[in-house]
Amino acid sequence: MTTFSHGSSTYLWGCLDGMKTLLVLGGTGKTGSRIARRLKAAGLPVRTASRTGGDVHFDLDDPASWTPALDGVTAAYLVEPSLSASTDHRARIPRLVTEAVTVGVRRLVLLSAPRAGEDGHPLHAAEQAVRGSGVDWTILRPQWFAQNFSEGPWRPGILTGTLALPTGDGRTPFVDAEDIAEVAVAALTEDRHSGRVYDLTGPRAISFDEAAGLIARATGRTIRHVDVDPAAFIERQVAAGAAPDVARLLTELLVSIANGSGAALSDGVERALGRPPRAFETFVTETATTGHWN
Secondary structure, three states, rough: OOOOOOOHHHHHHHHOOOEEEEEEOOOOOOOOOHHHHHHHHOOOEEEEEEEEEEOOEEOOOOOHHHHHHHHOEEEEEEOOOOOOOOHHHHHHHHHHHHHHHHHHOOOOEEOOOOOOOOOOOHHHHHHHHHHOOOEEEEEEOOOOEHHOOOOOOHHHHHHHOOEEOOOOOEOOOOEEEEHHHHHHHHHHHHHHHOOOOEEEEOOOOOEEEHHHHHHHHOOOOEEEEEEHHHHHHHHHHHHOOOOOOHHHHHHHHHHHHOOOOOOOOOOOOHHHOOOOOOHHHHHHHHOOOOOOOO
């Protein structure tokens, strides 16, 4: 494996001048689509890749799809779409990292999660692979996305008026996907983020009751949060098609909020961007005008 060194930003920008490509995995997802939009607006050559849509088809379970996605790529944004605890799922990103470095990728930005630096976490092996890749790397560990209320698993509850989750009165600092995307773009295009781990949160921790109330006021609708039994929540997820291990892991993460974990704030957004993170209220006000909650 060949390592490299460079000055303030000469290596990457020299590659970009030669029309090398920035790859965004999950390019149609909550963070990937926002990253790609920013890179395209800056006039940078970007390739989006996903199983459904994007510029190229990409499937972590199909190594044959990796070669066209990685062709000519200088920097890559990596996402593991599954939190399955299976050994096979844990090995996918490490295998991709090896392939990417072999074909010439020289900068990796990994979307990870809180506590992924600990043994046993489903994304721990991915983080270790990126750290040991021999190229520039940055790891992003965001808290729960604010966009889970508008584009993700909690949107149906918002639409029906009942957000049923096993989170009790726990609080967490929801982070805006726009902030995650902006940090990722900086990490993909600026040298100063190399070797950094950014824990990304919003500016304050709020409860799901408060989040539901803010959305209700912005939309003029009645929306409430209802605490549910964890076992019943697992059963509901499995009945909806989730794998049992994924349902259990998701429930454990939500229950940890009820137990008081995950309320701590971090300065990752400010360290990376030089500004405070976006407030949840800003997300709600802007989203209410988009029709996501109609």
